[in-house]
Amino acid sequence: MTAARDALLDRLSAHRAAIEGVSMRRLFADDSRRFERFSVTLDDLLFDYSKTRVTAETVALLVALARTCDVEGRRDAMFAGEKINTTEDRAVLHTALRAPAGARILVDGRDVMPDVLAERAKAADFAEAVRSGALLGATGEKFTDIVNIGIGGSDLGPAMAAIAMSPYAQDGLTGHFVSNVDGAHVTDVLRPLDPARTLVLVASKTFTTLETMSNAHAARQWLVGALGEEAVGAHFAAISTNVEAVEAFGMSEDRMFRFWDWVGGRYSIWSVVGLSLTILIGPDAFQSFLDGGHEIDEHFRTAPLETNIPALMGLIGIWHRNVWGYDTHAVLPYDQRLSRFAAYLQQLDMESNGKSVTRSGQPVSMKTGPIVWGEPGTNGQHAFYQLLHQGADIVPADILMAAVPHEHVGDQHAVLLANALAQGEAFMRGRTTAEAAEQLIKAGKSAGEADALSPHKTFPGDRPTCAIVYRTLDPRTLGRLIALYEHKVFIQGVIWGINSFDQWGVELGKELASRLIPVVKGDAGTEALDGSTRGLIAHIAALASNRRP
Numbered sequence: 078m079t080a081a082r083d084a085l086l087d088r089l090s091a092h093r094a095a096i097e098g099v100s101m102r103r104l105f106a107d108d109s110r111r112f113e114r115f116s117v118t119l120d121d122l123l124f125d126y127s128k129t130r131v132t133a134e135t136v137a138l139l140v141a142l143a144r145t146c147d148v149e150g151r152r153d154a155m156f157a158g159e160k161i162n163t164t165e166d167r168a169v170l171h172t173a174l175r176a177p178a179g180a181r182i183l184v185d186g187r188d189v190m191p192d193v194l195a196e197r198a199k200a201a202d203f204a205e206a207v208r209s210g211a212l213l214g215a216t217g218e219k220f221t222d223i224v225n226i227g228i229g230g231s232d233l234g235p236a237m238a239a240i241a242m243s244p245y246a247q248d249g250l251t252g253h254f255v256s257n258v259d260g261a262h263v264t265d266v267l268r269p270l271d272p273a274r275t276l277v278l279v280a281s282k283t284f285t286t287l288e289t290m291s292n293a294h295a296a297r298q299w300l301v302g303a304l305g306e307e308a309v310g311a312h313f314a315a316i317s318t319n320v321e322a323v324e325a326f327g328m329s330e331d332r333m334f335r336f337w338d339w340v341g342g343r344y345s346i347w348s349v350v351g352l353s354l355t356i357l358i359g360p361d362a363f364q365s366f367l368d369g370g371h372e373i374d375e376h377f378r379t380a381p382l383e384t385n386i387p388a389l390m391g392l393i394g395i396w397h398r399n400v401w402g403y404d405t406h407a408v409l410p411y412d413q414r415l416s417r418f419a420a421y422l423q424q425l426d427m428e429s430n431g432k433s434v435t436r437s438g439q440p441v442s443m444k445t446g447p448i449v450w451g452e453p454g455t456n457g458q459h460a461f462y463q464l465l466h467q468g469a470d471i472v473p474a475d476i477l478m479a480a481v482p483h484e485h486v487g488d489q490h491a492v493l494l495a496n497a498l499a500q501g502e503a504f505m506r507g508r509t510t511a512e513a514a515e516q517l518i519k520a521g522k523s524a525g526e527a528d529a530l531s532p533h534k535t536f537p538g539d540r541p542t543c544a545i546v547y548r549t550l551d552p553r554t555l556g557r558l559i560a561l562y563e564h565k566v567f568i569q570g571v572i573w574g575i576n577s578f579d580q581w582g583v584e585l586g587k588e589l590a591s592r593l594i595p596v597v598k599g600d601a602g603t604e605a606l607d608g609s610t611r612g613l614i615a616h617i618a619a620l621a622s623n624r625r626p
């Protein structure tokens with residue numbers, strides 16, 4: 078399979094060489110139906126990849142690449158609950174979390190759906206009770222503030238979604254998110270809150286993560302300090318796969334929400350890790366979010382690769398990463414409430430595909446996951462787009478847009494959309510030096526001035542973007558967007574031959590940090606450390622004790 082894959086990549090490289098001289102301007106000029114040919118719609122959702130440097134032959138070769146790598150077989154294995162996360166011997170079934178009642182999904186011969194539905198119902202009942210005031214704090218007050226304590230997948234999903242879904246949040250309920258072990262985070266979040274009206278959700282798949290456990294203890298102390306030890310039960314709930322550790326933390330069964338080892342942390346928003354979101358927007362809206370994810374699962378499972386949106390997203394990513402050699406990928410939502418979407422996708426993509434050994438432990442023979450980053454437009458335009466337009470690196474980007482805003486503030490949505498569209502056009506068309514010079518002359522510059530300035534006002538163009546357009550950022554759409562990117566990451570991992578579902582790369586830092594904690598605290602010596610780490614610790618210790626370093 079590897080040889081056939083590499084042969085196709087070679088064909089793609091030869092194809093790139095053949096079409097490299099043809100600009101995107103030319104491709105559009107030569108084909109009045111280019112947009113129709115290189116875009117796919119799924120209900121209101123549109124994926125437009127016509128502003129990338131692809132032709133019909135590119136798509137055919139990319140699809141052949143996917144088939145050669147058995148993307149469809151691996152996809153079916155994932156949905157069927159096979160243990161495709163081989164290094165952890167686990168199934169990968171975040172798709173089961175959004176499957177409807179009636180589905181049957183087996184892991185080790187056992188249907189997981191009854192447990193999934195039971196836990197979903199338990200979370201919905203709890204959320205409803207908090208929202209209605211049936212469940213009160215220890216002093217009889219209604220909860221107004223929900224604090225989720227978690228990190229990585231136990232934080233980024235709910236934190237991103239709470240912002241994205243704010244128009245759907247119940248009045249009088251506010252979500253807060255504490256993740257960093259920096260005590261400043263828990264301090265700043267808790268300071269303005271009234272413990273009597275605060276519900277704390279401790280979310281951790283393992284329930285051992287240092288940051289989360291430290292912050293959970295800090296929050297517990299804060300609550301006990303105000304309301305006493307006996308109030309803890311009424312103000313805390315836990316979300317985890319580790320029942321023993323939750324019990325050891327002192328949490329009762331009815332305050333424990335479970336998920337399973339076949340849910341990766343970065344794929345866990347669909348599980349009870351979404352409890353804070355469920356409380357904020359309500360179980361019905363959360364169900365729409367799940368339904369949106371499931372719609373994309375059905376599309377991904379059944380649509381031919383040629384019109385399969387996540388497959389195309391993944392394949393175009395391969396085209397950019399492995400054939401054109403682009404190192405990073407920007408996500409640019411022209412939708413302010415997706416302000417944390419790129420951060421969320423960073424974990425999803427970079428923790429999944431930031432690997433350099435294959436599933437069988439051999440070094441990979443090609444580049445794998447790109448650096449994923451981004452900020453909402455139009456803010457980014459006034460910050461880093463200079464480099465995107467004229468920098469020496471080409472950065473492929475996704476531009477996301479909602480047709481209908483939640484708020485109609487003057488003509489601002491039209492202005493927002495015009496900017497999103499203008500950027501896509503500018504990245505694609507660029508501006509030649511002759512066009513720049515002509516514009517300068519028209520503006521009254523002399524020929525000499527135009528000559529001097531025009532190189533600075535030249536835009537190379539041919540910078541690829543994909544547009545993703547949807548009606549409105551509602552729960553269903555958020556679910557669809559996340560699932561699209563999940564499956565994109567999946568198919569790229571299959572083509573690279575890596576395991577997208579482990580994350581051993583985060584372990585070494587954790588191990589070394591545990592070894593260094595006693596050293597930084599002054600309880601252990603620095604002899605065994607390298608010179609730099611020793612020097613840094615000495616400097617910090619001197620500053621901390623008010624000595625001159």
Ligand SMILES: O=P(O)(O)OC[C@H]1O[C@](O)(CO)[C@@H](O)[C@@H]1O
Nearest residue numbers: 229230231281282283286342583
């Ligand atoms: O939910 P947990 O077990 O606290 O882990 C938090 C995060 O830490 C990681 O394991 C990485 O350190 C992520 O994969 C995970 O989402």
